[in-house]
Amino acid sequence: MQTVVSFHAHPDDEVLLTGGTLARLAAAGNRVVVVVATDGSLGLTPVRELAPESSSRLGELGQSAAILGVAEVMYLGYADSGHGPLLYPDPADRQRFVRAELAEAAGKLAAIVRDVGADLLLSYDEAGGYGHRDHVRVYEVGRRTAELTGVRLLEATLPPSPAIRLLTRLGITRRLLLGPDSGTRRAIRPRAITHRIVLGRYAQQKQKALAAHRSQIGLGWGGRVFWILIRLPVPVFGWLVGPEAYIEPGNDSSVVADQLL
Numbered sequence: 001m002q003t004v005v006s007f008h009a010h011p012d013d014e015v016l017l018t019g020g021t022l023a024r025l026a027a028a029g030n031r032v033v034v035v036v037a038t039d040g041s042l043g044l045t046p047v048r049e050l051a052p053e054s055s056s057r058l059g060e061l062g063q064s065a066a067i068l069g070v071a072e073v074m075y076l077g078y079a080d081s082g083h084g085p086l087l088y089p090d091p092a093d094r095q096r097f098v099r100a101e102l103a104e105a106a107g108k109l110a111a112i113v114r115d116v117g118a119d120l121l122l123s124y125d126e127a128g129g130y131g132h133r134d135h136v137r138v139y140e141v142g143r144r145t146a147e148l149t150g151v152r153l154l155e156a157t158l159p160p161s162p163a164i165r166l167l168t169r170l171g172i173t174r175r176l177l178l179g180p181d182s183g184t185r186r187a188i189r190p191r192a193i194t195h196r197i198v199l200g201r202y203a204q205q206k207q208k209a210l211a212a213h214r215s216q217i218g219l220g221w222g223g224r225v226f227w228i229l230i231r232l233p234v235p236v237f238g239w240l241v242g243p244e245a246y247i248e249p250g251n252d253s254s255v256v257a258d259q260l261l
């Protein structure tokens with residue numbers, strides 16, 4: 001049994017980028033710990049449509065994690081930085097994640113990595129998957145944490161499915177998830193994938209875990225995409241959002257591995 005820490009920006013990212021992988025690792029008897037940087041209170045839904053009490057997103061994360069077989073969920077305590085052209089002021093009690101000092105955030109994550117005795121840290125690639133500013137920050141914090149602790153690092157990237165490749169090439173993926181003014185210009189360019197995890201029988205868990213993020217479903221651009229995704233027949237869902245893909249920094253092997261551990 002090994003311990004894997006999967007680091008994410010917001011509740012729901014654990015499903016979108018790594019859900020099948022986490023379910024498969026947990027089913028194989030490994031201990032999976034999800035760490036989320038923010039509570040996702042500026043999620044996919046437009047700000048004006050959010051319920052005043054949006055911390056329910058952490059509750060939804062707990063349900064999703066249970067479906068995936070995750071042993072533990074931890075929250076770093078930052079506020080969601082949002083994705084529009086504006087970066088809102090910090091709320092009274094917390095700092096927005098992009099404003100956090102890199103050393104501080106990496107220090108918190110490194111403490112968790114050491115505490116749980118992680119054998120592997122999952123983070124995001126340099127585009128943060130699809131370019132959200134908090135996701136790019138996850139990439140930076142993941143890199144620094146790996147330097148601080150020496151833990152093995154794998155960076156999640158967009159699934160290399162034909163559908164997502166096409167949407168990304170057309171510049172549509174980010175707009176689908178974030179809306180027309182996503183407020184970020186970071187280019188998404190394909191990098192060499194070192195690990196590729198086929199969803200297989202874990203596609204169903206991934207879809208159920210996505211459905212647990214109820215507050216994100218139906219509103220805004222991304223919410224409409226979610227609404228469709230959770231209603232697709234499992235094989236279609238699995239074809240569209242899998243396989244999950246990772247890049248291991250410094251791994252130049254031309255062979256793409258089909259498991260992480």
Ligand SMILES: [Zn+2]
Nearest residue numbers: 009010013132
């Ligand atoms: Zn996110």
